Amino acid sequence: MKLFKSAVIGLAGLGVLLAGSTSVLAQQTVNWVHIETNESTVSVFEEIAADFEAANPGTNVVLRYIENEAFKATLPTMLQSNDPPHIFFSWGGGVLAEQVRGGVLKDITDYVDDEWRSWLEPSAMAAFVVDDRQFGIPIRTSMVGIFYNKALFEEAGVDAEAIQTWDDLMAAVEALKAAGQTPIAVGGAEGWPQHFWHSFLAARIAGHEKLNTALRGEGEGFNDPAFVESFQKLADLAALEPFQNGWLAASTVDSYATFGNGDAAMLLQGDWGRSGQRTNSISGEGIGDDLGWIPFPTLGGIGDGESFGGINGWIFFRDAPDEAVTLMRMFSEPDNLLKLSAYGTWLPPLTGIAEQIEDSWTAHVASVIAESDYHQNFYNVMFAEEVNRELLDIVTAVITGDYSAEEAADALQTAWEFSQ
Amino acid sequence: MNRVTEFWRRANERQPLSSGTLMAIVFVLPALVLFTVFVVVPMLQAGQFSFYNWSGYGAMSEFAGLRNYERLVDHSVFHRALTNNVLIILVSIFISLPLAFLLAVLLADRFPGVSLFRAVFFIPYILADVVAGLIWRFLYDGQAGVVPEIASWFGIEMGFVLADRDVAIYAVLAVVVWKYFGLHMIIYIAGLQSISREVLEAARCDGASWWTQLTKIIIPLMGPTIRLTVFFSVLGSLQLFDLIMPLTGGGPQNATHTLVTYLYNFGIVRLNIGFGSAVGVAVFVICVGFAIVYRRTLMKGD
Numbered sequence: 001m002k003l004f005k006s007a008v009i010g011l012a013g014l015g016v017l018l019a020g021s022t023s024v025l026a027q028q029t030v031n032w033v034h035i036e037t038n039e040s041t042v043s044v045f046e047e048i049a050a051d052f053e054a055a056n057p058g059t060n061v062v063l064r065y066i067e068n069e070a071f072k073a074t075l076p077t078m079l080q081s082n083d084p085p086h087i088f089f090s091w092g093g094g095v096l097a098e099q100v101r102g103g104v105l106k107d108i109t110d111y112v113d114d115e116w117r118s119w120l121e122p123s124a125m126a127a128f129v130v131d132d133r134q135f136g137i138p139i140r141t142s143m144v145g146i147f148y149n150k151a152l153f154e155e156a157g158v159d160a161e162a163i164q165t166w167d168d169l170m171a172a173v174e175a176l177k178a179a180g181q182t183p184i185a186v187g188g189a190e191g192w193p194q195h196f197w198h199s200f201l202a203a204r205i206a207g208h209e210k211l212n213t214a215l216r217g218e219g220e221g222f223n224d225p226a227f228v229e230s231f232q233k234l235a236d237l238a239a240l241e242p243f244q245n246g247w248l249a250a251s252t253v254d255s256y257a258t259f260g261n262g263d264a265a266m267l268l269q270g271d272w273g274r275s276g277q278r279t280n281s282i283s284g285e286g287i288g289d290d291l292g293w294i295p296f297p298t299l300g301g302i303g304d305g306e307s308f309g310g311i312n313g314w315i316f317f318r319d320a321p322d323e324a325v326t327l328m329r330m331f332s333e334p335d336n337l338l339k340l341s342a343y344g345t346w347l348p349p350l351t352g353i354a355e356q357i358e359d360s361w362t363a364h365v366a367s368v369i370a371e372s373d374y375h376q377n378f379y380n381v382m383f384a385e386e387v388n389r390e391l392l393d394i395v396t397a398v399i400t401g402d403y404s405a406e407e408a409a410d411a412l413q414t415a416w417e418f419s420q
Numbered sequence: 421m422n423r424v425t426e427f428w429r430r431a432n433e434r435q436p437l438s439s440g441t442l443m444a445i446v447f448v449l450p451a452l453v454l455f456t457v458f459v460v461v462p463m464l465q466a467g468q469f470s471f472y473n474w475s476g477y478g479a480m481s482e483f484a485g486l487r488n489y490e491r492l493v494d495h496s497v498f499h500r501a502l503t504n505n506v507l508i509i510l511v512s513i514f515i516s517l518p519l520a521f522l523l524a525v526l527l528a529d530r531f532p533g534v535s536l537f538r539a540v541f542f543i544p545y546i547l548a549d550v551v552a553g554l555i556w557r558f559l560y561d562g563q564a565g566v567v568p569e570i571a572s573w574f575g576i577e578m579g580f581v582l583a584d585r586d587v588a589i590y591a592v593l594a595v596v597v598w599k600y601f602g603l604h605m606i607i608y609i610a611g612l613q614s615i616s617r618e619v620l621e622a623a624r625c626d627g628a629s630w631w632t633q634l635t636k637i638i639i640p641l642m643g644p645t646i647r648l649t650v651f652f653s654v655l656g657s658l659q660l661f662d663l664i665m666p667l668t669g670g671g672p673q674n675a676t677h678t679l680v681t682y683l684y685n686f687g688i689v690r691l692n693i694g695f696g697s698a699v700g701v702a703v704f705v706i707c708v709g710f711a712i713v714y715r716r717t718l719m720k721g722d
Contacts, residue, residue: 073688076476098691102478188583189671246562246580248672249588384475385691396673 033085086320124349136315185264187252191392199379202230207303231405307372469697488698524608549662585675611645
């Protein structure tokens with residue numbers, strides 16, 4: 001009888017133990033969708049996921065890659081499925097606002113305490129604020145600038161460091177043309193690479209205030225003389241026929257190859273263009289030590305002190321578990337972001353870190369952003385996807401001479417009004 | 421009486437019409453359910469979406485009435501896509517099909533090496549459309565492509581054809597002909613081989629020339645086959661998508677869109693699901709309209 005009793009107690013005890021352990025080990029899956037193709041970067045992602053799983057037993061982080069364009073097109077469908085991603089990539093701007101309006105995102109304002117805020121760049125944090133609520137965490141900034149080929153510049157007798165103003169740049173393009181070179185490589189088929197030329201001009205001439213005014217539907221909108229002037233400057237550049245032959249059919253990767261093979265003197269791209277021109281060149285080395293980088297010239301406008309690039313971050317699905325946000329807090333810790341920047345393809349949105357970045361070129365670009373008055377997100381990204389693509393078509397039409405500067409500004413304003 | 425015949429006699433007796441219909445329904449049901457869930461319902465939904473202004477995120481709340489259709493009718497790129505589709509159809513009917521027919525006549529008879537020729541002409545059709553599109557993108561490349569290189573032997577300066585919006589569509593048309601004539605050729609060969617040899621031999625005995633045989637016997641007897649290939653090539657042309665995307669993506673400057681690449685670019689890529697659905701409805705109406713009219717008239721006797 002005694003034996004029976006102890007057996008019952010033992011079994012009951014075991015049951016309690018088992019029940020307890022299952023509640024501790026209850027599997028919480030965190031679905032994390034990324035668009036990163038760089039292998040060393042992905043390995044850091046995996047490392048962070050593994051560290052998080054080790055620190056939070058019972059959490060299972062599922063990391064999934066989706067190709068950039070496919071990601072944009074399938075995200076609305078994925079978010080309606082039974083297995084939606086909890087964490088996914090965002091460029092901020094117009095699409096983020098649309099997602100917030102659609103009610104598909106998690107408001108993480110209450111998760112972001114002062115400590116977490118302390119190490120992230122405020123302007124980057126602001127890129128993920130909609131109606132005063134925080135919806136995402138910035139993890140990467142990028143900087144657009146002019147990569148140039150030192151050897152080709154020397155051949156044409158152009159001093160890159162002396163290019164300070166837009167007129168200097170126009171003179172350089174003419175000198176390069178005169179020397180029989182292709183001044184600029186651009187991936188025209190995709191639209192966004194040539195949009196950099198227009199948007200940087202607009203950012204310089206109009207500054208971020210005017211863009212925000214237009215985006216609020218105030219003032220003259222995009223018919224403002226500043227925007228007309230930005231299209232006019234682009235038309236002036238296009239009139240010199242600076243791009244490589246067949247640029248309209250060239251993909252972005254093609255343009256990296258053209259520049260990386262030494263067939264064009266300049267490439268206006270984000271900081272990732274540095275590795276792009278290398279990996280897509282025939283030699284696999286790019287133009288090596290001939291690679292130089294200068295900031296976009298000034299135009300005497302109110303935005304001359306601003307920088308222009310992208311601000312990327314992680315945003316969260318409405319029903320994402322708390323673990324998803326905790327995981328990204330860990331991801332955004334300075335140590336992890338610096339680990340990513342060590343490969344020279346990642347600018348972390350951290351405050352005062354330029355000197356901590358190992359890679360000297362990345363550190364230099366980070367310091368340019370840090371010293372700027374304002375870091376402007378890509379223009380096309382600031383709009384809803386529909387206006388974004390329309391802008392790219394408009395910019396291309398200005399370059400091909402189908403739109404005058406006034407027509408272009410008006411077409412952009414019309415497209416923007418239509419989307420409201 | 422033999423057991424087997426007895427079984428069939430009984431089986432026939434036991435099968436009044438009603439139970440046959442019931443059986444038919446039971447057998448058709450799985451397919452019917454799948455067809456409803458994956459074809460009919462999405463189609464009806466697209467019809468519904470087309471009346472809304474909807475980005476795909478969140479609830480569909482902004483009723484737009486006929487605005488999406490109005491935009492579509494007014495949109496110059498849609499006109500261009502429609503024109504391109506008509507061009508593709510015309511080229512398919514007046515270039516692809518005659519070419520396929522000619523080759524089929526040459527290759528219908530057995531002679532040494534015939535299989536090799538058939539295979540060579542059929543290979544483009546076997547290639548995945550995406551692969552074919554990518555290959556031709558490289559072939560047309562103005563700097564390293566084979567096509568401009570060959571053209572230069574004849575003193576023709578081709579340049580970057582895919583970057584020229586006035587010429588790009590013709591480059592696409594050439595690829596469309598190259599890609600699909602093989603399929604029609606194989607269908608024609610099958611049709612030609614089913615023409616009874618006695619008829620042709622009789623004609624030859626009566627002194628009919630090759631041309632008379634072709635126009636008075638072969639083509640009339642091939643009528644149903646020809647009408648079927650026209651039907652396939654029109655519908656195939658209207659749905660052309662996979663080949664265009666890697667080749668030009670609809671560019672340069674929206675010059676080479678077809679209806680479906682237009683739908684993808686202006687509906688899905690631009691996150692304008694309502695508008696995209698309106699395009700989908702338009703394409704659907706065009707396809708079904710053509711199919712019904714064509715089958716009711718030209719294919720009536722087939």
